[in-house]
Amino acid sequence: xxxxxxxxxxxxxxxxxxxxxxxxxxxxxxxxxxxxxxxxxxxxxxxxxxxxxxxxxxxxxxxx
Numbered sequence: 701x702x703x704x705x706x707x708x709x710x711x712x713x714x715x716x717x718x719x720x721x722x723x724x725x726x727x728x729x730x731x732x733x734x735x736x737x738x739x740x741x742x743x744x745x746x747x748x749x750x751x752x753x754x755x756x757x758x759x760x761x762x763x764x
Contacts, residue, residue: 711721727735 707718707721711718714721715731724736
């Protein structure tokens, strides 16, 4: 078990809330390192039109 100073130091270093740290610890304990690596977001993905070949930008092309 970690002492209180270690938890506060970890929170300050990671820049996250205690709730987030608890979630990471639970996921790590359940699934190992795979439990805390990047996970894609659920839900509908953003719609983006292909703009790779554009050289000229207008407000209408950016904002729709």
